[in-house]
Amino acid sequence: MKWWQTAVFYQIYPRSFCDGNGDGIGDFKGMISKLDYLKELGIGAVWLSPHYPSPNVDCGYDVADYCDVAPEYGTLADFDQFLEGCHQRGIRVVLDMVLNHTSDQHAWFIESRSSCSNPKRDWYVWKKAKNGQAPNNWDSTFGGSAWEWDEKTQEYYYHYFFKEQPDLNWHNPEVRRAMWNVVRFWLDRGVDGFRLDAVGTIFEREDWADQDSGLDQDELYRRSRKVRTPEDFFGVMADFDAIFHNQYDQPGVHELMKELRQVVDEYADRVLIGETDSLSFYGSGDDELQLVFNFPLMRLEHLTPENVRGNQNERLPELPPGAWPCNTLGNHDSPRMLNRYGDGIHDEAIARVNLAVLLGLKGTPVLYNGEEIGMSDYLFSDPMQFRDSLALRYFELDKRVMGSAPEQAAQVGAHEGRDKCRTPHQWSNAPQAGFCPPPVTPWLPVNPNFSAGINVADQEKDKHSLLSYYRRIMNARQSNKALLQGDYQDIPSQDVNVLIYSRSIEDQRVICMQNMSDKVC
Secondary structure, three states, rough: OOHHHHHHHHOOOOHOOOOOOOOOOOOOOHHHHHHHHHHHOOOOOEEEEEOOOOOOOOOOOOOOOOOOOOOOOHHHHHHHHHHHHHHHOOEEEEEEEEEEEEOOOHHHHHHHHHOOOOOHHHEEEEHHHEEOOOOOOOOOOOOOOOOEEEOOEEEEEEEOOOOOOOOOOOHHHHHHHHHHHHHHHHHHOOEEEEEOOOOOOOOOOOOOOOOOOOOHHHHHHHHHHHHOHHHHHHHHHHHHHHHHHHHOOOHHEEEEHHHHHHHOOOOOOOOEEEOOOHHHHHHOOOOOOOOOOOOHHOOOOOOHHHHHHHHHHHHHHHHHOOOOOEOOOOOOOOOHHHHHHOOHHHHHHHHHHHHHHHHHHOOOOEEOHHHHHHHOOOOOOOHHHHOOOOHHHHHHHHHHHHOOOOOHHHHHHHOOOOHHHOOOOOOOOHHHHHHHHHHHHHHOOOOOOHHOOOOOOHHHHOOHHHHHHHHHHHHHHHHHHHHOOEEEEEEOOOOEEEEEEEEEEEOOEEEEEEOOOOOOO
């Protein structure tokens, strides 16, 4: 077995993890100070959200330099110390790699837009106007047109996300060489792999034909605000696909992933994880990505025996030979696990059962920082405190499209945006939850529930706390070969509220039984 098949992964959102220099922003010095905490928790690998220099239009996913560290996080020397500290504790490190686009402040794009004859002009997607307008009617998934007019060079550039995130032209061999050199830069430093952001958006439909859905984003938003049932949700997702299907999962992406895999395979024992749920990114099972997220599991409205069983019985048989599953229930883009699956009454009990499910199923589990103490979404509704550009977009969209009052629109922005699940990690029952010094204002407000026991220090003193439960069950998983490596087999249950399955390998078999109701059985 490979290390990435048996390790429990833990996503760190650097800006919110731990402030080591007292400026209200998480950094590498802060992360280094918490490595023993991660080791004791039972973490075998860290996935680090973007740590690169960035204007932070999209919270670091607008990269201005792939081969450096954002000044607010520290230096390359700090990164190396963090990496060494992880490795000394047996913790692997996987970096976020943004392949689809750069920041418009990246040196490559500054050169590209300087003139139509610049050698880097073709490093991005530039098009001439068509009948005095944009080249086609494609939208940006973050709002507005996917085309931005450049006054100096009198052409449009393409961006699937914000206009400050111009798409790279991966058809250009020079772009590929430059990006593979970026990959090698970090692998040479000793990182253990990459989580690939927005991997499906790298290529677009090559004839650049208009989308003919007849829908616009305002109508899509109106429909999304009326979602009440799973059927409504899937209807909106179908509408989204009708609008954007020309702009993702296009031919060429799998050949590119095979090329990247060859680069990574130049180094021993490294891993690629795709931000996609498409099993096609496993390739043949050993020539593209090693791990692909099981997002359909995460998107379940509730975890019940029926729908967990259905997810496993549908997904596992579709894996290519030799491919390994990867399960998660939360990340930096989604509501916190407590909010997504809780019922408002038994939230912590549900969180315990859901962790048992996540660690019991076949595959690599991925946790999000703060879940282990029961951190929850913090819906602060002052737009002046929003740091997520999407929260601000929803605030303005709800006022304009739905006619909402500013107070109501601000609540929508807080709910639909991503600040709510990115608030500072709660380390103690002290001012600012111990994230930063008391007089300092953190970059995002701290959830006030830190004072009600939702913090590390208090839970470390309580053997019955959620944190103590995490440590026990993760230790049980890591010490059991069948749970680490075994095959999954569904076992019928006479009680619809109980999920039963086995994990088996060689002469060892473990029966997992999880009561997913509020009834004793």
